[in-house]
Amino acid sequence: MSQLPPIQVGLLGIGTVGSGVFRVLQRNQEEIRRRAGRGIAITMVADLDTERARGIVGDAAQVVADARAVIANPDIDIVVELIGGYGIARQLVLEAIAAGKHVVTANKALLAVHGTEIFAAAQAKGVMVAFEAAVAGGIPIIKALREGLTANRIQWVAGIINGTTNFILSEMRDKGLDFDVVLKEAQRLGYAEADPTFDIEGIDAAHKATLMSALAFGIPVQFDKAYVEGITKLQAADIRYAEQLGYRIKLLGITKRVAGGVELRVHPTLVPAKRLIANVEGAMNAVVVQGDAVGTTLYYGKGAGSEPTASAVIADLVDVTRLHTADPQHRVPHLAFQPHAMSDLAIVPMAQVVTGYYLRLRVADQAGVLAEVTGILARAGISIDAVLQREADEVGGEGSTQTDLIILTHDTAEGTMDAALAAMQALPTVLAPIVRIRKEELA
Amino acid sequence: MSQLPPIQVGLLGIGTVGSGVFRVLQRNQEEIRRRAGRGIAITMVADLDTERARGIVGDAAQVVADARAVIANPDIDIVVELIGGYGIARQLVLEAIAAGKHVVTANKALLAVHGTEIFAAAQAKGVMVAFEAAVAGGIPIIKALREGLTANRIQWVAGIINGTTNFILSEMRDKGLDFDVVLKEAQRLGYAEADPTFDIEGIDAAHKATLMSALAFGIPVQFDKAYVEGITKLQAADIRYAEQLGYRIKLLGITKRVAGGVELRVHPTLVPAKRLIANVEGAMNAVVVQGDAVGTTLYYGKGAGSEPTASAVIADLVDVTRLHTADPQHRVPHLAFQPHAMSDLAIVPMAQVVTGYYLRLRVADQAGVLAEVTGILARAGISIDAVLQREADEVGGEGSTQTDLIILTHDTAEGTMDAALAAMQALPTVLAPIVRIRKEELA
Numbered sequence: 040m041s042q043l044p045p046i047q048v049g050l051l052g053i054g055t056v057g058s059g060v061f062r063v064l065q066r067n068q069e070e071i072r073r074r075a076g077r078g079i080a081i082t083m084v085a086d087l088d089t090e091r092a093r094g095i096v097g098d099a100a101q102v103v104a105d106a107r108a109v110i111a112n113p114d115i116d117i118v119v120e121l122i123g124g125y126g127i128a129r130q131l132v133l134e135a136i137a138a139g140k141h142v143v144t145a146n147k148a149l150l151a152v153h154g155t156e157i158f159a160a161a162q163a164k165g166v167m168v169a170f171e172a173a174v175a176g177g178i179p180i181i182k183a184l185r186e187g188l189t190a191n192r193i194q195w196v197a198g199i200i201n202g203t204t205n206f207i208l209s210e211m212r213d214k215g216l217d218f219d220v221v222l223k224e225a226q227r228l229g230y231a232e233a234d235p236t237f238d239i240e241g242i243d244a245a246h247k248a249t250l251m252s253a254l255a256f257g258i259p260v261q262f263d264k265a266y267v268e269g270i271t272k273l274q275a276a277d278i279r280y281a282e283q284l285g286y287r288i289k290l291l292g293i294t295k296r297v298a299g300g301v302e303l304r305v306h307p308t309l310v311p312a313k314r315l316i317a318n319v320e321g322a323m324n325a326v327v328v329q330g331d332a333v334g335t336t337l338y339y340g341k342g343a344g345s346e347p348t349a350s351a352v353i354a355d356l357v358d359v360t361r362l363h364t365a366d367p368q369h370r371v372p373h374l375a376f377q378p379h380a381m382s383d384l385a386i387v388p389m390a391q392v393v394t395g396y397y398l399r400l401r402v403a404d405q406a407g408v409l410a411e412v413t414g415i416l417a418r419a420g421i422s423i424d425a426v427l428q429r430e431a432d433e434v435g436g437e438g439s440t441q442t443d444l445i446i447l448t449h450d451t452a453e454g455t456m457d458a459a460l461a462a463m464q465a466l467p468t469v470l471a472p473i474v475r476i477r478k479e480e481l482a
Numbered sequence: 483m484s485q486l487p488p489i490q491v492g493l494l495g496i497g498t499v500g501s502g503v504f505r506v507l508q509r510n511q512e513e514i515r516r517r518a519g520r521g522i523a524i525t526m527v528a529d530l531d532t533e534r535a536r537g538i539v540g541d542a543a544q545v546v547a548d549a550r551a552v553i554a555n556p557d558i559d560i561v562v563e564l565i566g567g568y569g570i571a572r573q574l575v576l577e578a579i580a581a582g583k584h585v586v587t588a589n590k591a592l593l594a595v596h597g598t599e600i601f602a603a604a605q606a607k608g609v610m611v612a613f614e615a616a617v618a619g620g621i622p623i624i625k626a627l628r629e630g631l632t633a634n635r636i637q638w639v640a641g642i643i644n645g646t647t648n649f650i651l652s653e654m655r656d657k658g659l660d661f662d663v664v665l666k667e668a669q670r671l672g673y674a675e676a677d678p679t680f681d682i683e684g685i686d687a688a689h690k691a692t693l694m695s696a697l698a699f700g701i702p703v704q705f706d707k708a709y710v711e712g713i714t715k716l717q718a719a720d721i722r723y724a725e726q727l728g729y730r731i732k733l734l735g736i737t738k739r740v741a742g743g744v745e746l747r748v749h750p751t752l753v754p755a756k757r758l759i760a761n762v763e764g765a766m767n768a769v770v771v772q773g774d775a776v777g778t779t780l781y782y783g784k785g786a787g788s789e790p791t792a793s794a795v796i797a798d799l800v801d802v803t804r805l806h807t808a809d810p811q812h813r814v815p816h817l818a819f820q821p822h823a824m825s826d827l828a829i830v831p832m833a834q835v836v837t838g839y840y841l842r843l844r845v846a847d848q849a850g851v852l853a854e855v856t857g858i859l860a861r862a863g864i865s866i867d868a869v870l871q872r873e874a875d876e877v878g879g880e881g882s883t884q885t886d887l888i889i890l891t892h893d894t895a896e897g898t899m900d901a902a903l904a905a906m907q908a909l910p911t912v913l914a915p916i917v918r919i920r921k922e923e924l925a
């Protein structure tokens with residue numbers, strides 16, 4: 040078996056992740072060959088910047104500007120797509136599949152949006168599309184969901200799956216700073232991109248949550264149905280109040296099996312401070328999976344970066360190398376469930392989602408306000424878990440006539456809460472837009 | 483594909499784990515079939531207590547007293563061994579392999595001691611031996627090491643891999659109680675067995691560490707070379723002092739790649755309180771894996787119990803069902819590395835192991851003692867990280883002439899420390915056996 044020549048890999052795009060893949064494959068080639076049963080060699084690289092690409096790979100691989108030259112090369116067994124985005128990447132992945140190549144990709148956006156088309160094409164052609172690097176970087180969470188937890192009826196998955204936003208939230212809490220200030224610092228340190236929209240608006244996390252949702256529940260990828268709310272409106276005050284109530288605020292990607300279907304949502308979330316996941320700080324990622332047999336499991340590690348992401352890409356290359364000779368009807372299915380056995384469970388609308396809530400109301404410091412507010416909640420059938428009322432002068436300085444009223448509620452449907460919020464907002468004693476952050480006990 | 487009849491499984495032993503496997507396979511049969519591509523049915527059960535076995539499986543499976551009747555049944559595709567121990571279990575597993583059955587087992591003791599023989603037999607016969615349930619219960623840590631982290635040169639693995647001892651240590655810390663008291667409580671609550679030797683002496687953890695060592699470094703299982711130290715001598719005072727110095731004490735299974743080979747050891751260990759693994763409480767398990775590309779990853783969940791362990795057994799059944807038609811030369815190797823590519827890295831003797839140390843000396847409360855003790859350490863080239871000296875009356879009551887001297891050292895070879903300990907112990911001012919606990923920063 041070790042006499043087999045190396046399996047030949049073509050790389051589309053050799054930026055941060057691609058150069059990590061090349062470097063780790065070179066550095067650990069002997070160890071990887073001992074695991075995979077044969078060598079894994081990048082023999083061709085396509086990148087528009089051929090000069091930079093040659094600077095990275097030297098003489099080890101042929102460098103071309105045209106990705107299609109890689110796909111057309113009959114010696115290439117596996118194509119690694121690291122271009123990103125939904126555009127040309129989609130086209131190239133479909134062409135690689137059509138050419139009978141196995142595909143490894145880190146492209147969460149592509150799979151969350153076009154996964155159904157891509158997996159169907161791969162299934163029809165009998166090739167594998169592997170994507171461990173698409174969720175939570177080096178953490179083997181795709182493998183856990185697709186293979187490690189197959190005994191379970193999975194109940195929910197909740198994860199810190201975007202390192203940039205977790206870094207920002209950690210800094211906001213540590214230093215008591217507001218979002219804008221920390222974002223600038225994160226950009227300076229390289230933890231946030233020049234255009235951080237995909238990260239801070241929760242879109243990247245929603246791509247990943249969409250993939251985990253499909254893997255956990257055997258449903259098609261449905262990014263367009265995901266509820267997405269980022270961290271740009273979070274204020275330092277809310278992080279501080281949450282802390283006083285025993286909670287941390289994390290941007291979570293959540294997917295949950297409920298009576299009416301599947302929840303799929305990304306938003307800032309209060310999590311009890313004593314939970315392990317609440318203590319995941321900085322740019323680290325962690326995913327909690329709750330299964331009916333296994334109970335709670337958690338997976339933690341670096342969610343991004345050159346070599347952590349390369350670790351996942353190469354694990355996929357080893358999987359393909361070990362298993363590609365198996366007959367295509369007896370492989371691990373792309374989305375954990377056999378393609379003919381997918382479920383049509385619907386993604387439930389947010390109005391039906393049931394969670395707890397953190398509310399912060401800026402109110403007039405006068406008698407009867409608390410009674411008005413809690414009366415509205417009571418009439419809506421929303422029960423209160425905790426109330427924190429600040430002295431007016433703690434909030435607005437001495438002699439202030441305004442104060443913050445913080446309420447934690449028990450679980451209630453979002454539609455019910457929306458109606459109650461509208462009623463509270465209309466009170467003349469409520470002086471500013473109410474802050475509402477969802478809360479999950481993750482128990 | 484879904485038209486295939488169920489794959490037929492024979493269960494050897496239907497105790498706590500076996501009944502969990504049966505129950506979860508029944509409850510989630512539809513979900514599991516959708517993942518595996520065909521049904522998985524336990525059609526035969528061997529247990530000496532046939533009456534109890536029939537009470538569990540009803541008419542769903544044939545119950546026999548003789549395990550060999552299961553192995554002899556040509557309709558059985560997979561044999562699940564849940565008898566435990568090294569004796570008859572070894573014989574039956576070898577016979578099942580010889581009969582061409584795939585084997586799934588939760589038996590860490592068997593594989594840690596006889597793994598080389600068993601995996602060689604399976605390799606020769608072209609069948610799979612899967613053992614996810616043998617380490618850390620429902621946490622898919624075997625899969626992570628064998629498949630998820632294959633890109634990496636793994637540097638070390640450290641885990642809380644025995645729930646009984648972690649429960650006892652958590653209780654000792656929480657309540658300030660001594661070992662004996664908490665052990666009795668754990669036995670009353672069912673967290674510790676009537677004969678808890680394997681757990682509290684570290685033997686069970688060493689079985690598991692032995693398996694992780696083989697998977698991480700591509701070496702044969704070598705339980706006989708493992709250093710094993712349990713928690714029976716731990717005192718509440720040391721847990722308290724460690725806490726004051728910013729550490730928790732955990733029973734860790736550790737395996738580490740070092741210049742001279744591989745370390746393989748189980749012992750109580752001080753871990754910085756801020757590490758995620760230091761905050762794993764009660765009967766939960768967690769394993770940290772450090773790889774050169776991925777960095778630090780952590781895996782957390784229930785390490786024992788009927789359904790968590792069943793979760794791992796069934797994940798193995800799904801793996802075998804998905805992949806058993808592949809040609810035997812292209813499967814995932816049992817121990818992560820191809821059998822012809824195993825390493826002969828030696829397990830290094832404890833005298834060469836390098837760690838930090840926590841020392842507690844009961845000393846006479848008189849001038850010059852600290853100088854004597856630190857002088858011995860200095861002459862041995864052992865540098866001190868922290869010293870905690872208690873006032874005599876805090877330790878021994880008012881008017882006491884004895885006190886506790888606690889020292890944390892930087893990394894040093896165990897052989898060097900042993901010599902220094904002997905010299906310190908010989909001082910007339912050192913009044914009791916010195917307590918020595920190893921310390922790992924896990925950074």
